[in-house]
Amino acid sequence: MRVALLTFAIVCAYITALTVAVRAQRGTTVLLVNLPATARVSFSATSVTFPDADPTATPFVPSVPVGVTISARARVPRNSQITLTLQSTDDLRSGVTVLPASLITWTASGAGFAGGTLSRTTPQLVGRWTGSGVRTGTQNFRFENRWTHPTGIYSATLVYTLSSP
């Protein structure tokens, strides 16, 4: 009797094992995603102007448009620093007449954005962040207006650099 029960149990186990063994097949594959470091910066306006104004009434002339919205997109390795800097290629020039670039300053809003003073010699910090992401902020430029400035139409080119070490 015990032998018969043992046999029955073995047969049941066999059937169960056979069913499990045959009724499933598996295959594997590996997904690979290579995401290189990349960055992009964009602006709501690519030029600003400072309209003429009485230096006494308006010692600091706001730019038109008043604010420039900046979108700094960066994909960098984990916890890497990202910086956005601004440098003028030259001082403000009107023919041979020159005004220092430092007459232009800005305030900023938006997480990680900072105010500063324009320079033609040293990149000035506009924003600093850690890790990948999209950061949006606004720069509000103003020009220091003085009676001593020679008349003229002055211009300068500003270069933004978004970088990660």
Add this chain to the structure above:
Amino acid sequence: MTHAMSDAARVRRRTFSAAAAIVAALVAILPSRASAQQLELTISPIIVAFPTSDPDATPVLNAPPLTVRYRVRANGNRPWTLTVLASGTLTSGLSTIPVANETWIAAPSPPFRAGTMSTTQAQTVAAGTGNVNPMQTGTVTFRLTNSWTYDAGTYLQVLTFTLSAP
């Protein structure tokens, strides 16, 4: 009395011999039955690489299609399913990409269907009833939401496909 005990012993021996013969027969045929596959599944290629692209230009990355070849035999009128399960999230060192950002589209439909990847529960890729014979082919195209928020790096993830019939 001695003769009666001898008969009982003979019966026990005969019973034991019969049981042993059954077990031996089952053991003998087990390998051949197990290897006679009623379900066949082939996944290729082994590695699927997503293309690299700017998230603004390409908000969703499409991997090259994965080819699934499968056959179901001796299944009667019973259902069969093909599922996929991720062993973990896409990982690059300490960086990960949320598994919910991975989806797939598949053809032909039916039996294939679109879905979203999971690391906890096998997701159905295809399902049907009865036999599939001869071998059939389907394609699965994995898609990944592209985002600036991902850390730069090389991410890997192992996917396990399971073809089963209950």
